[in-house]
Each structure stands twice: as C-alpha cells, then as structure tokens.
Amino acid sequence: MSTKTAYLAFDYGASSGRLMLCCYDGHTIDLEEIYRFPNEPVWMNGHFYWDFPRLFHEMKMGLKKAASLDVEIAGIGIDTWGVDYGYLDEDGRLISNPFCYRDPKNAKAMDEMDVVHPFKEFYEIAGLQKMDFNTAYQVYYDVQHRHYILDCAKTFLFMPDLFAYFLTGRKACEYSIASTSQMLDARTRNWSDALLEKIGISREILPEIVEPGTVLGELTDEIVEETGMKKVPVIAVGCHDTASAVCAAPLESENSVFISSGTWSLMGMEVREPIITEKSLQYNFTNEGGVEGTIRFLKNISGLWIIQNLKKKWEEKQPDVSYMLIENEARSAERRHFIIDPDDARFMAPMNMVKEVQNYCEEQGQGRPETIGEIALAVYNGLAEKYRQNVVDIEEITGKTVDVINIVGGGTKDRLLCAMTAASTGKAVKVGPVEAAVLGNVLMQMKALGQLKDVAEGREIIKRSFPIETFN
Secondary structure (H helix, E strand, O other): OOOOEEEEEEEEOOOEEEEEEEEEOOOOEEEEEEEEEEOOOEEEOOEEEOOHHHHHHHHHHHHHHHHOOOOOEEEEEEEEOOOOEEEEOOOOOEOOOOEOOOOOHHHHHHHHHHHHOOHHHHHHHHOOOOOOOOHHHHHHHHHHHOHHHHHHOOEEEEHHHHHHHHHHOOOOEEHHHHOOOOOEEOOOOEEOHHHHHHHOOOHHHOOOEEOOOEEEEEOOHHHHHHHOOOOOEEEEOOOEHHHHHHHHOOOOOOOOEEEEEOOEEEEEEEEOOOOOOHHHHHOOOEEEEOOOOOEEEEEEEEOOHHHHHHHHHHHOOOOOOOHHHHHHHHHHOOOOOOOOOOOOHHHOOOOOHHHHHHHHHHHOOOOOOOOHHHHHHHHHHHHHHHHHHHHHHHHHHHOOOOOEEEEEOHHHHOHHHHHHHHHHHOOEEEEOOOOHHHHHHHHHHHHHOOOOOOHHHHHHHHHHHOOOEEEO
16 A cells, blocks of 8 residues: 555435545556445425535544545545535534425526526526526525525535535635536636626625635644544545546547436536537537536436436335346336436426336326336436437537547446447447546546646546446
8 A cells, every 4th residue: 555645535426425545556546435325315394405414424434434544545535416505604604404406496496587587698608508406596596585594694615615614614616516506607617797696696605716626725623633534635626526527537539428327417528618509508508617627518317316216116115126127127128119208307306206207108108117127118218319319419519520428427337228328329338437426536636636647647547447348
C-alpha cells in the first residue's frame, strides 16, 4: 500500500449509498467497497423526504471504517443525484429534511409556474429539459407554499454541498450539481438573475459556484474527533453523479454518445458549449455542466428504476427473484410485443409498478402481460426504443453521425439491455466501467491534488484498469 495513493469516494444513489476506497499505483486504479447503507425516500404525511441526518450519520460511519484501515487517505469526494437541496438557518443548522425529487408536489409547482412564466423563457437561458423535479419548480413551490421556510433560510445548498458543508464548514455550490437546477445561465455558467426573479428566490442565499476539482477544505475538528480520521481535504468533484460517470466514460471521439445507466438513463454527448435551439427545445434536451468546462448535452430517460420496483413487488410473493432471473425470464418470454413508454408519469412513483405496467399495455391495446418475463420485456422494449429515438434526435440536432455508444454505470450488468441497445440503434455499444461515478469522482480528486493532468489521461487509466466489452 505504501506505493499507492488512496482516495475515498462517497457515491449516493436513490436506493443506496456506499463508500469506496480507490487506490492508484501510477498505472491502474483498483476499487474496494468498504461501507454500504440503504437510502430510500421516506413517505410521510403525503410527501417524500430524504432522511438527511441518517445519511450524514452513515457518512460518518463510513469515515470511521476508513479510519480503522491501515491506509493514508489523500482526499475525499462526494457525488449524489441532482436537483434536490436543503436550507440552512443563520446558525448553519438544517431547517428541514430535503424533499425527494419524486415528491408529488413538483407536478403542481410546474403547472403553477407555467401559468405565469412559460417554460420557453427558462429554456432560452438555462437550456434544461422540462421535468417537474427541476430545482426551479421545487423552489417555486417553497416560495408559494412554504414561505415560512424561506423566511428562516440564510443558505441554499444542493445535496452533495450539504454533506461537504457538514464535513468542512465550507458553503459552496459545485457547478455540475448546480447546473441541474434550471436556475443557472447555461452560457455564463453562473446564477441567472432573470430566472431567480421569476422563481422568487433571493440570490443572497445562493453561495458561490465552484468548479469540479476545487479543494473545499479539510475535515473539521469535530469530524476528526468523532470518526478518527486525520485532517483530510474534501474535494468538490463532479458532484452530480452523472457528471462523475461521464468523466470516467472512455469516450473515443466527439461523436461518441454516452449512457449513464442506472435508476435513470442519462443519454447524450459531451460538447464544449451549450446547444440551445428550437430543435433542442422541441426534443426536450438538456444542457448540464460537466468537468473541465464541458457540457453534458443529454436527455433524462427513466431507466432501470422500473425494473427495480418490479423486482421489489415480485419479491413480496417470491423472495428469490433476482435481476438475473428477471433478465432470463425476459429473454425467454413467449409474447414479445409488449412495450411501454418508460417516461410516462405513471411510472414515476407508483405504489404497484407491476399493475402500472400491465394497465399501460392494456390501455394501449397490446393485451395484458402476465408473466415476469412479459412484464420485464415491456420495459426493456421501451428503453431500447427510447435509446434508438434519442440517437436519431442527437444526430439531427448536432449534425454529427454517432459512431459508438458508451454505456457506463450499474446498468452495464444488464447484458440483455446492452444487447438490445446495440440491436435497436444499429450502433456499436461499448460497455463499462460499472463503477463510473466512483471513478469519475476519483479522477477529479487526483487532478485537484496534482496526480493527474487532465480527464483524457484519466480515461486512459480507466481503459487500462477495467475491461470494456463490445456489443454489435
């Protein structure tokens, strides 16, 4: 271990979080999961919340675990899902648990704001896809219906920024996570006064925006004493997990398309400047911030969230249902014509995903899928068709011909979906690495601490470190 440099990467997803130990020996990176914990939104009194105190407690438990290892840690990075946030009062205390982006209030807020401020006014500045969970709609809800919270709020922070603040005491918003908000000007890459005025939020509570690769500060004395860690620097990486995943995607050219595949499928191209046109608006594409000044021109597609929730429902009667079983059942399903639109609002947060898929197919005149395989295949068919259409749209908007699709993230384990993506799009599909978000997190830590020149060098390290499989 003495010849390796070790980093800690916290990766928070919508269903679990984990702490990964990442070691670089000058040639390759190896990973070890040292702590994992569940993360599910809590349904309470008609709303979905994140249990932030518990999630922060789990972060400290992970640090305790890391401190018990005989490893000197060079840095700590944190990545999470986008859009969600919390408020601090004048004493730096969290005012209330953050809402989960699947909360039903968001659709109401979007409809209310559309009446007074048409979406096009936002798109022309922010360049973000219209989705009811965008931070702008959530904050608009706060302004209209939770003014008592804003009366006490002195600081606004996104989820990874909240974690970093309670570790270091530094209040800052990292660029890639802030870019998911619909409150930034995509061209200037800073808060938009025009959009903030439409939403009704004061710029005074919004901290400075820092770039990925910024050292935020060291662990506070309190955290050091509680966890046993040394004074380790905490680094703002690509704090949006998709920004980290794309950072680690071994893209081969400017014509490569990425799919960060997991609960969501984030599919698009890495470009240098935002693409905000009538066509990108019509096709509902988004411009989110990446690392090293890049823009992630992409579309959010509901990904394996639907399969995950089907599995939970099936497990109630059949505890041994696994993802491999679901995949194999889909491969062997006799009736193969079922297909859903995975982005239909009914699949956002239903109480019974099985019934929603069945009802959708019936309502569309397809008949009713009954078996595990038929129901799962309806989802796979829907995702593969979304990917195909997205490639067509990207080529039309950018004028480029897509050469390769790079799939990274947990969804790479689903070989059926990877094969169906190649078949539906007619493009070569390269798969891996699985732990893209963690690896992108580490690459930006390495760059911040001078161990890496740039992302291009980091992507070469990843190619040496992890197998990449091709589907044609």
